[in-house]
Amino acid sequence: MSYVNVTGLARRFGGTTVFENVGFSLDKGEFVTLLGPSGCGKSTLLRCLAGLSRPDAGRIVVAGDDITDSVPQRRGIGMVFQNYALFPTMTVAANIGFGLRMQRLPADDIERKLATVIDLVELRGKESHYPHQLSGGQRQRVALARALVVEPRILLLDEPLSALDARIRANLREQIRDIQRRLDLTTLFVTHDQEEAMILSDRIFVMDKGKIVQADAAETVYTQPATEFVARFMGSCNLLDAAACTRLFGHGIDGHLAIRPESIELLAAAEAGADDLPATIRQHQLLGNVIRYQVESRGTVLLVDRLNRGRDDLLPRGSEVGLRIRREDMREVG
């Protein structure tokens, strides 16, 4: 039995269904990312878990107790919002201590817990600052500390990093993951950034139009996408329909064939064997450490990524090449 079990969850607004029949489970201490494009229902799902939105159907069970109808105050769920939602008229210390004061803990308990959590999120010295005096990253750490200090059973984070710039985002990402491991905290992290999801997660739930279409380890989601949507959403991907498949490989397919650009090998025309595809370079794009070629083979344009090893290595437009694709790198998706 998992720590968190969600079954048959549905949420409708008026006539429109945001999601329906959503089910998943989380293990104790697991870090799971809910990944999906904006508007697919991630926040709504999180709000249902937190009790801020009432699901129209389904059950939510945490550690054996059914919290589907509990008020948010009694769920033991902490949440971090995208826009921080810090209390503007309270200092950092007052913000973080808010939950403890609501529990009416003795003052010295509050002091002790505050000190611990402030060290944990590295905000020592900022206790008497107000939110508007802090940077975005600091604000989000206050929000994190505020959620952590009451020792929630589950931590929910709704795109906590998307308002921050890239460098701070990377730092804070590491910090969140580190703290989560130390506290062995069951965490559901919402993002629309597939890179963030892959770096952070034990597992990724990919969500599309209100459905969790795949729930697997990051590596599996990337290499074995369950659907065309997942393949497309997790980085770039060549998706071939039946006609393209027939032209390239001589046989058709139901659905699509997904091939990652980095799994296709580019060979000089002379090295290509009978099983390799003859192709012509059409264009290239410099992505930094990778060069992305657009290569045409039998009337189909494929993306091929290759490590950037310097100027001499660049294949000019119009070059004749061979493409080698291993069977196991091709994946049929629905």
Place this chain on the structure above:
Amino acid sequence: MRADLYHRLVVAALVALLAVPVLATLAYSLAGNWGATILPDSFSVRWYLQLWHDPRFLSAFGHSLLISVATLLLSTLVIVPAVFVVFYRFPALDRTMNLLILLPFAVPPVVSSVGLLQLYADGPLPLVGTPWILIGCYFTIALPFMYRTLADSLRGMNLHDLMDAAHLLGASTPRAFLLVVAPNLRTGLMASLFLSFSFLLGEFVFANILVGTRYETLQVYLYSVRMTSGHFTSAIVMSYFVFTLVLTWFATRLGKQESQA
């Protein structure tokens, strides 16, 4: 440079224009005797002394303060929770409220006071002639100021996320409101209270028609002594002017503080 000079001149002229009546009133209120000369013969503060020793003035001033403060207390107790409920639970009502708060402006005071006079002259609630009717009536005057300011404060903050965060940390809705939302409204509320206060202190039509001398307010008093002495009424006007000036200054200072935060 020339344009700048021009702008300064225009502003200076405007200020001078607006200041002339005030300064003239001030001079007149301080003049001992001012007949056929350009400048007064003598200066004295006797008009002020006479005014501030007049028990009728003091009681009128007291009545005005009492009615205004009571009105604003009532308004705060009713409007603050109401605006919160509108924004938190029934955001669609905001449009209706915006129309509703315009009504006191849409109907001229003379007209609505006649209506109120008929309604409350007798019957179950014979309020005419008592301060109570003024408190109720002034409530409707304060409502637009307060609703607008409070609504702006609420719109400016992230009400739903703040409430959600507070709920998740264990606060009930009333506690979340008191601890998280209300402190955000404080400066806006104070500013609108000061503004309403100076407005109410200057209200004459309702006070005169609905209550008159039965519970004399400042403006009714001023009206009734208008024939006594120009120096004396000038002293009243100046006292009142300084009082509202200080209040307005407070209100704008609070407004500034809020925009800096």
